[in-house]
Amino acid sequence: MNAAQDPAPDGGGNPVRGSGASRSTGEAPSPVPGGGNPVRGAGGGAGGGAGASPALGVRTGLGHARRAAALAWTSGRGHVVGQVVLACAAGLVPVLTAWFTKLVLDGLTGPGATVSALLPYAVALLVLGALAGTVPHLAGYAEAELERRVNLLARDRLYTAVNRLPGLVRLENPGFQDRLHLAEQASRSGPGRLVTSALGLAQAGIVIGGFLATLMTVSPVAAGLVLLAVVPLVRVHLDLSREQAAMLWSTGHGQRRELFFARLLSMPHAAKEVRLFGLGDFFRDRMLAELRAVSAEQRRVGLRQLRGQGALALLAAAIAGAGLVWIIGEAVAGRATVGDLSVFVAAVAGTQGALAAGVRRLAAAHQSLLLFDHYEAVRGAEPDLSLPSHPMAASALGHGVELRDVWFRYGPEQPWILRGVTLSIPFGRSLALVGLNGAGKSTLVKLLCRFHDPERGSILWDGVDLRDLDPAALRERVGAVFQDFGEYDLSVAENIAVGDLSALGDHPRVEAAAVRAGADAMIRRLPHGYDTLLTKVFFRGSAGDEEQAGVTLSGGQWQRVALARALLRDRCDLMILDEPSSGLDPHAEHEVHTILREHRTGRTTLLISHRLSAVRDADAIAVLADGRIAELGGHDELVRAGGRYAELFEIQARGYATAVAP
Numbered sequence: 013m014n015a016a017q018d019p020a021p022d023g024g025g026n027p028v029r030g031s032g033a034s035r036s037t038g039e040a041p042s043p044v045p046g047g048g049n050p051v052r053g054a055g056g057g058a059g060g061g062a063g064a065s066p067a068l069g070v071r072t073g074l075g076h077a078r079r080a081a082a083l084a085w086t087s088g089r090g091h092v093v094g095q096v097v098l099a100c101a102a103g104l105v106p107v108l109t110a111w112f113t114k115l116v117l118d119g120l121t122g123p124g125a126t127v128s129a130l131l132p133y134a135v136a137l138l139v140l141g142a143l144a145g146t147v148p149h150l151a152g153y154a155e156a157e158l159e160r161r162v163n164l165l166a167r168d169r170l171y172t173a174v175n176r177l178p179g180l181v182r183l184e185n186p187g188f189q190d191r192l193h194l195a196e197q198a199s200r201s202g203p204g205r206l207v208t209s210a211l212g213l214a215q216a217g218i219v220i221g222g223f224l225a226t227l228m229t230v231s232p233v234a235a236g237l238v239l240l241a242v243v244p245l246v247r248v249h250l251d252l253s254r255e256q257a258a259m260l261w262s263t264g265h266g267q268r269r270e271l272f273f274a275r276l277l278s279m280p281h282a283a284k285e286v287r288l289f290g291l292g293d294f295f296r297d298r299m300l301a302e303l304r305a306v307s308a309e310q311r312r313v314g315l316r317q318l319r320g321q322g323a324l325a326l327l328a329a330a331i332a333g334a335g336l337v338w339i340i341g342e343a344v345a346g347r348a349t350v351g352d353l354s355v356f357v358a359a360v361a362g363t364q365g366a367l368a369a370g371v372r373r374l375a376a377a378h379q380s381l382l383l384f385d386h387y388e389a390v391r392g393a394e395p396d397l398s399l400p401s402h403p404m405a406a407s408a409l410g411h412g413v414e415l416r417d418v419w420f421r422y423g424p425e426q427p428w429i430l431r432g433v434t435l436s437i438p439f440g441r442s443l444a445l446v447g448l449n450g451a452g453k454s455t456l457v458k459l460l461c462r463f464h465d466p467e468r469g470s471i472l473w474d475g476v477d478l479r480d481l482d483p484a485a486l487r488e489r490v491g492a493v494f495q496d497f498g499e500y501d502l503s504v505a506e507n508i509a510v511g512d513l514s515a516l517g518d519h520p521r522v523e524a525a526a527v528r529a530g531a532d533a534m535i536r537r538l539p540h541g542y543d544t545l546l547t548k549v550f551f552r553g554s555a556g557d558e559e560q561a562g563v564t565l566s567g568g569q570w571q572r573v574a575l576a577r578a579l580l581r582d583r584c585d586l587m588i589l590d591e592p593s594s595g596l597d598p599h600a601e602h603e604v605h606t607i608l609r610e611h612r613t614g615r616t617t618l619l620i621s622h623r624l625s626a627v628r629d630a631d632a633i634a635v636l637a638d639g640r641i642a643e644l645g646g647h648d649e650l651v652r653a654g655g656r657y658a659e660l661f662e663i664q665a666r667g668y669a670t671a672v673a674p
């Protein structure tokens with residue numbers, strides 16, 4: 013499998029794991045290579061959306077080629093120039109070698125041959141031999157170095173483009189994930205390979221041109237014959253390369269699913285259920301089924317390539333054989349010299365070799381262009397949220413946040429999640445949002461952070477529609493503990509500081525946040541305190557590497573770290589707490605809610621929790637059901653009303669009362 017086919021070069025752990033691996037978060041499954049947790053994604057495959065295989069028009073192809081060349085040029089001008097020089101040298105060496113060999117042979121078989129007369133040719137052949145030995149190595153190094161440089165710049169540009177996407181619409185789309193995966197492959201070697209392919213083509217052109225000119229001096233018929241063989245070669249190789257690119261595209265899903273099942277079999281997150289439920293063979297069979305399907309497709313294309321290339325090889329051999337018989341006849345008849353014969357043999361072999369190499373380069377360039385199309389598509393992806401041309405800065409919240417008749421669904425073909433939600437969170441007040449699983453609570457959080465926009469209705473920040481604000485400025489004013497918060501393979505201090513990067517290295521600030529979240533004592537007990545790595549991914553197991561050994565935190569301990577991360581933004585205007593204590597023990601939960609209650613005082617807060625004891629003292633409680641706010645009021649008021657909230661509260665309270673009853 014070549015680099016372009018490699019479905020997942022990462023092979024390692026996730027740099028950030030969504031928390032709550034075994035909880036249902038309602039997120040769409042995302043078995044993206046190097047991305048989502050496979051356990052969370054276990055509900056299904058990558059989903060659809062990949063669409064048809066790509067095909068490039070001439071104009072688009074030329075545009076891509078120009079941009080790829082510009083990328084390579086920017087990455088390393090010196091290396092591009094070096095490669096041009098080396099390509100010219102590599103093209104000229106075989107032609108000159110054949111020509112000087114002819115001169116030596118003709119000199120030897122001609123009248124009055126002397127060593128001194130032949131010495132310059134011999135020296136030339138020596139130099140050419142030295143060049144023939146060194147140029148390929150130099151070219152190989154220059155090629156690899158250019159690819160490394162291009163990779164760096166192309167990756168930088170690719171992920172800058174991904175970071176520029178303001179919302180989650182594209183990242184949550186499996187079709188976009190497929191493109192991104194291919195774009196990453198393209199960025200790794202695509203533009204560099206395009207340049208080296210173009211230079212390889214030029215090199216083949218020099219070899220072919222040189223040999224054809226040489227052949228013309230021997231026989232224009234032979235030169236014409238060799239030239240005629242070019243057309244079917246080019247055609248067949250281009251068809252094969254198109255088919256190869258289409259195969260890459262069509263097997264992308266299968267490769268991702270195969271990888272997903274393979275990781276399920278090896279990742280510690282999944283190991284418990286895999287062992288307890290005896291799922292090993294089940295997932296292995298699924299993995300093998302995917303692999304078989306991918307292999308069958310690769311085999312089909314491979315066989316076609318074999319047939320095409322076999323036919324080409326036979327054609328080449330037939331031309332070479334016929335030419336050889338002919339030139340021997342000419343030499344026997346005295347119409348050609350031994351030197352002519354040698355140059356003819358070298359020319360036929362050299363032309364055919366260069367032709368095959370050139371066509372292979374052309375096919376590689378074509379394939380790189382098709383992959384580069386994905387790179388360009390991701391780089392040129394329009395923002396997934398409509399951004400105002402003159403966004404307003406989000407002012408410090410003074411009045412509150414208001415949802416007005418908000419309707420939302422994840423796509424036109426998806427069901428409505430919110431169907432006219434009207435709700436306000438007044439400044440300085442706390443609102444608790446409760447509802448059954450899948451009611452849309454976390455979705456509402458995503459809208460408040462403007463990861464998505466409502467399809468109808470609006471969300472107002474002090475009366476200003478979120479769509480009129482700069483999303484980044486808005487998010488600076490929001491602090492959050494997401495239900496599926498990130499667990500980063502970083503140190504504890506860094507895991508907290510990512511809540512506000514200005515706190516990176518500011519230990520007093522980080523520790524103060526941890527103290528507020530009730531995490532400080534737990535952190536101090538870790539082997540390296542705040543510097544302890546919260547991952548074992550980087551531990552190689554060698555002596556002296558203990559600093560990298562890392563630890564594995566429990567779910568509740570992670571939750572405290574995530575809470576500290578959110579509390580780092582203590583001056584934020586809106587604090588969103590989506591199930592901030594679901595993994596905590598009763599003591600810890602009580603402690604955390606006491607902390608949060610204090611923290612909430614005078615702050616604008618949205619609290620989501622299934623533990624109704626945790627939300628009862630919020631200023632207001634809203635019940636989300638059937639996509640609407642079904643009930644709104646204080647705890648006592650809602651209990652008295654005897655509606656859904658009262659029913660949920662009664663069920664929970666009864667559970668506790670029964671448990672303590674004598």
Ligand SMILES: Nc1ncnc2c1ncn2[C@@H]1O[C@H](COP(=O)(O)OP(=O)(O)OP(=O)(O)O)[C@@H](O)[C@H]1O
Pocket residue numbers: 036037038039040184422426429447448449450451452453454455456495
């Ligand atoms: N990215 C997504 N694409 C498509 N549908 C989604 C996506 N995220 C969530 N959903 C769907 O939206 C609905 C609401 O999910 P959401 O996570 O908002 O519910 P919730 O009230 O937070 O549930 P829970 O209490 O279980 O956390 C669910 O039916 C879920 O399947």
